[in-house]
Amino acid sequence: MTRIRRGYIARRRRTKMRLFSSTFRGAHSRLTRTMTQQKTRALGSAHRDRGKKKRDFRRLWITRINAVIREIKVFSSYSIFIKNLHKKQLLLNRKILAQIAISNRNCLSMISNEIIHFEGKGLNEVPRRMNSGKVEYKLIG
Numbered sequence: 001m002t003r004i005r006r007g008y009i010a011r012r013r014r015t016k017m018r019l020f021s022s023t024f025r026g027a028h029s030r031l032t033r034t035m036t037q038q039k040t041r042a043l044g045s046a047h048r049d050r051g052k053k054k055r056d057f058r059r060l061w062i063t064r065i066n067a068v069i070r071e072i073k074v075f076s077s078y079s080i081f082i083k084n085l086h087k088k089q090l091l092l093n094r095k096i097l098a099q100i101a102i103s104n105r106n107c108l109s110m111i112s113n114e115i116i117h118f119e120g121k122g123l124n125e126v127p128r129r130m131n132s133g134k135v136e137y138k139l140i141g
Contacts, residue, residue: 061098068101074112084115 014032021028021035021042028038066078075081085092090111092100101108 058094061094064098065094065101068105068108069112072105072109072112074109074116081112081115085111088115090114 017032017035017039018029020039023029024035024038027034029035062078065081069075069078069081075084092111097108100111
């Protein structure tokens, strides 16, 4: 019986895996079975931590905004600031607000003064968008 030579497909798959895990330490970059396990683990961790990074940055932005808001003593807390910001329909996201808070506090105090100026004009009015894009105020109660 003649000898049958194996194909190249399995070798090509393992070579790809070696290239992926070449920076791993010890047996994780040499042995095929541990290589596959480490690759699965690395990809799973990367997937999990992409979501975690988004949460961490959001927490950081909220903390920065809260610190500056309390320091300039315009609002007593972050939540009141955000509530009034939405009521005024100044839709700035937290990333931009945090950058403004860190780099230019005067600008953030101007934004908060706009909100305070708006508060005097009837807090019991709810802004409502019309089809034309104009805002109409409807009284509550």
